[in-house]
Amino acid sequence: MxxxxxxxxxxxxxxxxxxxxxxxxxxxxxxxxxxxxxxxxxxxxxxxxxxxxxxxxxxxxxxxxxxxxxxxxxxxxxxxxxxxxxxxxxxxxxxxxxxxxxxxxxxxxxxxxxxxxxxxxxxxxxxxxxxxxxxxxxxxxxxxxxxxxDNYGMGVNAGNYIGEALKDKKNAKVVELAGMDTLELTKQRSKGFRDALKNYKNIEIVARQAAEFTVESGQKKMSDLLQAVKKFDALWNHDDDQGVGAENAIKQAGRDDFLMVGGAGSKHVMDQIKADNTVIKATVLYPxxxxxxxxxxxxxxxxxxxxxxxxxxxxxxxxxxxxxxxxxxxxxxxxxxxxx
Structure with a gap:
């Protein structure tokens, strides 16, 4: 989807x-x-x-x-x-x-x-x-x-990118903002992400929320994650559109203590990566x-x-x-x- x-x-x-x-x-x-x-x-x-x-x-x-x-x-x-x-x-x-x-x-x-x-x-x-x-x-x-x-491969590559970024950090914590759990593609992305992170013994996925590929749901579910986990090191968001809402929640919470990886490849996210002045450091393409x-x-x-x-x-x-x-x-x- x-x-x-x-x-x-x-x-x-x-x-x-x-x-x-x-x-x-x-x-x-x-x-x-x-x-x-x-x-x-x-x-x-x-x-x-x-x-x-x-x-x-x-x-x-x-x-x-x-x-x-x-x-x-x-x-x-x-x-x-x-x-x-x-x-x-x-x-x-x-x-x-x-x-x-x-x-x-x-x-x-x-x-x-x-x-x-x-x-x-x-x-x-x-x-x-x-x-x-x-x-x-x-x-x-x-x-x-x-x-x-390749939804599974999308998750694998997101996991490997985050894994390499955090491989030297002790007890690293990661959270996941997924898409709609009723969709097989979401399950495949999450599975690939988890399979990749199994190779990094110092990293634990500590929380996950499923949004609905919309700005509104992204903001709501990201707010829930930020309230539930007071400190983490990386976030993978499955979809750059819902990521706009996630960004809003992150700014409102005043958080900048983690890196964020997006999904799909929107121009908005690529502009953020280019500017390199936000938590967004990468996105995994779904071209x-x-x-x-x-x-x-x-x-x-x-x-x-x-x-x-x-x-x-x-x-x-x-x-x-x-x-x-x-x-x-x-x-x-x-x-x-x-x-x-």
Whole structure:
């Protein structure tokens, strides 16, 4: 839901590498798919449908922006977006509209992966390949390709960053401001975080609160943490949007005696890292650039091409993006990718 180098690489890799050659391979001789020489040169016209949740969160809004911007880079894409909705039934109806329009490919970021599985299956059965973006359907049969973030890896990298920062501190204490506990992604982020910190015997997670990916919930739950734990050394916040509320609570409490690591990669947090004058020292990316890469994959599917740098004639069945840690050392590289 709301949630590196890997994200940028995936985006560039796919964009620059979708083959537009009209030559077809016959299975003999040199790999005609050097699929590779691909560029943005106009190829076969492809109509791409796009369906996602309502953009009521900074990361989701960035997903929509990334998709729209990527489409404009190609002359051979006709874009058919439908209105976003957080209601599974409404989104399912929108996907059915795209199926009836007989678009070539559909990119779907489901409001609820389980609830929208049937919609994905229906498109696939109609002969329309589906690119499943981030939130996973219940069965791989509901899509041709999945691309998304690594929630477990996000937690691991946050834990390793904090672990290295505190490895020489005796009896270090850490608190966690998680996302919605009803979501599998939150469970995966927390598990990765805990698994990573098991390697640091001097560090203990002393408190955890689950917020709701909103500024209001972030402020309330952070206030609870600050009242419950009078002294700690580091905070990991799963989501930069709810982190704005957490920052408000921290300022109100007059606290600056710990380091904070965010999650997702908002421009606001990256600006704070760049300035280096608050408790925020890093953020772990959950890159919305995945939506741009999903467009690249959909275009490749619609044109029947593979991607460069790989010997196969077909695009992969799944692509997991890397959750890079952004801190003061590499902030200049990643600052342009921050979302509002």
């Amino acid at each position: 709301l949630f590196g180098a890997g994200a940028l690489a995936a985006g560039g890799f796919l964009t620059a590498c979708t083959s537009n050659s009209d030559d077809g391979g016959d299975g003999g001789g040199e790999n005609d798919n050097k699929a590779a020489v691909a560029d943005k040169k106009k190829g076969k016209q492809v109509t791409i449908g796009f369906s996602g949740p309502q953009a009521d969160h900074g990361w989701l809004n960035a997903i929509n922006d990334q998709a729209r911007k990527r489409v404009k880079e190609y002359e051979d894409i006709t874009f058919e977006p439908v209105e976003g909705s957080n209601d599974a039934a409404t989104q399912s109806g929108s996907i059915e509209t795209l199926i009836n329009k007989k678009v070539d490919v559909i990119v779907i970021l489901p409001a609820d992966g389980k609830a929208l599985t049937q919609a994905g299956l229906k498109a696939m059965e109609a002969g329309i390949p589906v690119v499943n973006l981030d939130r996973i359907f219940d069965t791989p049969q509901a899509s041709r390709c999945w691309i998304g973030g 919305p650039t995945m939506a741009a890469s999903a467009i690249d994959l959909a275009r490749a599917l619609g044109q029947g091409k593979g991607i460069a740098g790989m010997a196969e004639f077909e695009i992969p069945a799944s692509i997991t993006l890397y959750s890079a840690v952004v801190d003061k050392k590499n902030i200049d590289q990643y600052l342009p990718t921050g979302f509002k």
